[in-house]
Amino acid sequence: MSTVNPTDTHHHDDHHHGPVTLADGVWPWMKRWIGTTNHKDLGTLYLIFSFTMLFIGGLMSLVIRAELFAPGIQFVDPAFYNEMITLHALVMIFGGVMPAFVGLANWMVPMMIGCSDLALPRVNNWGFWILPFAFTMLLGTLLVPGGAPASGWTMYPPLVMQTGAALPLMVFALHLAGISSITGAINIVVTILNMRAPDMPLLKMPLFVWTWLITAYLLIAVMPVLAGAVTMILTDHFFGTTFFDAAGGGDPVLFQHIFWFFGHPEVYIMILPAFGIVSTIIPAFARKPLFGHDSMVYAVASIAFLSFIVWAHHMFTVGMPVSAELFFMFATMLIAVPTGVKVFNWVATMWRGSMTFETPMLFALGFVVLFTIGGFSGLMLALTPVDFQYHDSYFVVAHFHYVLVPGAIFSIIAAIYYWIPKWTGVMYNEKLGQFHFWWSAVWINVLFFPQHFLGLAGMPRRIPDYAVQFTDFNMVSSVGAFMFFIGQFVFIYNMIMCMRGSGTKATGRVWEGARGLEWTVASPAPYHTFETPPKIDPREMA
């Protein structure tokens, strides 16, 4: 297995005459997608899967926002509401955001470091095709007796033990999603460390590659921790262990420690690649090199390190020793320093640039502003005494949606606008793109900003019904949710048009200020790129 010559497998796996298309017949075409080991094909599959999940998770959020539009229970039973919040989070995190970043890495990492494919193409195929099964199983829990998991994505015991037949399905779905993530992460690490073009030293790698390298290490470190935590839930439920059951000598808080030891790095797994994307896009449209490339790398590495020592700030209210609370407060506040460095660097990159504002740039700028707002509320949450008030309130909901939606998801959208001309060979419709940005930017704030006020006024999260003094801001927020959701169809339409090849032809460089190896190949990128290592023009490197 380990002695296989890479060039050998290459010849067997890949189709040297270009990919099979639908014109070659439906079955060959399906076989191509099922069996493909091409990083571009798999990148596309990941992205399509991810957007399917974002759509499903989005529909669930609409159920939530519809119920919260007015006080009283109008549409769904509270038990079903809890299923919705749980599945919404699991689907968005494990099915939406993470696969989207893996898809982008699949497409771009080999092209950015000048290698022909990921190091382990078959593992790559396997890693992707696990996902549809995992999420079919997870969504299938809606149909089993007892309903879907309803304990929140955090799955705290003992509540999670009240899950019905869905419990093992959820656990196995998470195991599968974890296996998929780990295979993807290992593949990316191996590729980046071994398969860079000969004259690309580590510190000259594009930031997107850097952030993904660090993200991949985080994934390898923490996904097994999650797997362990959910497995303990499984054995507690079915095999009589009492890891988390106080009555049997276990400890329900232990689960929270284990979960958040996974959970906090997980948060950065969903934002570090976004940092890489924004650090790629801003210099391109400011026509100016990224300010402080190396300090960006160090900042990302520091954030990754800190992510392992701050987990308990998610659980300040469980009654920890005060010394632990102090430690986790200080460590959490420290994260503001490297994060601040990144934001300052982005602004310095724009400073005295020669900016244009195409859609990818708009989304990147939207990211910087709105992610920073999420960062500010994060800093506020870091203060333990105040967190006792914020904790488990809508303030927290506002905080993490600010960093995840206009944070992570805006960056994914920016990346797709930025690279889709390279992928499809045609430009997207710029007018629709601009409309999509402004529509999203307005409604996302209508959606999430009032949630800060709700939290400060005392509305807890994860409730299907609320006291009447919270009505007005909830209505505003719900209107924002529906409007934001509708606007995304513009994006889907725009991207489908690109995939069908209708639009103006894109040049190889696509963007005037774009730098990097991916822009040195034709648009659309050939099915196989860099089959021989490229000679790198120093101007293409960071």
Next chain:
Amino acid sequence: MKKISMLSRWGLGALGALAMAPAHAEWTLNMGRGVTDLTDDVFGLHMLIFWICVVIGIGVFGAMLYSVIVHRKARGFEAAHFHESTVVEIAWTVVPFIILIAVAIPAAGTLLQIEDSSDPDMTIRVTGYQWLWEYDYVDEDVSFFSRIDRESDRARQLGSGIDPAGVEHYLRNVDNPMVVPVDTRVRLLLTSGDVIHSWWVPELGGKKDAIPGYINDMWFEANETGTYRGQCAELCGRGHAFMPIVVKVVSQSEYDEWVAEQGGDAGSEGELATGQPSPDEASADEATSSEESPTAGNATEGRTEDDSEDQPEEAEESMVGSGEEDEGSEPATGDEQDSDADEASDDSGSDDGGSEESDSADQDAGGDSEEAAASSGSDNGSNGGSGDEDEGSGGDAAGDGSDEVSKDELMSEGETVYADLCAACHQPDGSGMPSAGFPALKDGAITTGPVEAHVAQVLDGKGAMPPYKGSLSDREIAAVVTYERNSFGNSTGDVIQPSQVAEQR
């Protein structure tokens, strides 16, 4: 903390009336100030960090905006080529670090104060259940359950047709609020009987989780009298949104009155200890006055009493006991002369040992039974007046054989319990919600199967169904089981007596 208070005042000024318009809280933007010194400090910290964020935000976004307006290609701006500056980079690493230290110091100070719960003036044990709270005043021998008020509970049902806006304090009102004196250092000891809950009244300070197997503590000292409302803050299942918390902060004298009304003070314990064996009913009544106090205010209790005649000398004592019950029950159903033998020698020891003790005692003469109850009662006083968990067991036993409860009574009491606790999931007509995993009781396997299994399930719960052995008496369980087996078209004809439940406990 003075500096912070100053800052917060300045902050308030800047936010203007918006932040301080509590009368109609609909558009409230900011956190409330609360009514304790510590919530004031926390509010100050909140405003401090908020304004720091605002200032940094103005700097960063201002620079961005300027750059976006000026440094654009459309205006012919040529790009510069700088891409690093060690001085600037060090500056914007070090300066934020210093700012953070400046915030961390007062934050740590406040945290240390919050976590120092030593020297409380009084202690209340708070136990979360799905989905109600139990408050147990350990020094006062007062204990009761606190659950969502009837009106909110009716309005919050799917398709209730009741406008929540017309319900006073919708979802923020309870049958029995916690009552504490003003200017008193109150310590709460939090735990849970099932899943994790979190006790949160914003105006009294932050939240703290109630975790099974743990006893967490928090404290507050309210500076102003008033009624403060909050709710459970940790997802605890289907009824998470429906377990409000109401704390009434009253003057010391009002508080003392309230305690007296609850019938809980150290005096009653003494009386009990010296109580002489007497005829069954009398001893039962006597036990009631003192023994039932830990369960005072358990709303369902008042309703389930029947009217046994009391002898005059006991009547007074039982008045004390029944008074506290009325606190919890509907005015319409509260009955002053209520103590019956069934409930009477209620064993207030929460531990199994205590209940077994009186179980065995019930085989003997009534006097012995009372002694057993008495001894467990005084233990109870010393260990914190803990429980009413087994409230029915001893009492049922004492009444065992003397009177069976009629089917009609059980049916009507059961209907009430069912409407309160069961109908939300199993539906008023017993049809359940099979899609959500709540089985129908109409022709159900449990409700038409063996009685023992049915009782066991109500006692111990199953899956999403919480155990009720902690919150319902034998009589209530007997009533609800009887009701379920003879309603919705079920016609098993079974009549379950409290003694049967006691045996299975």
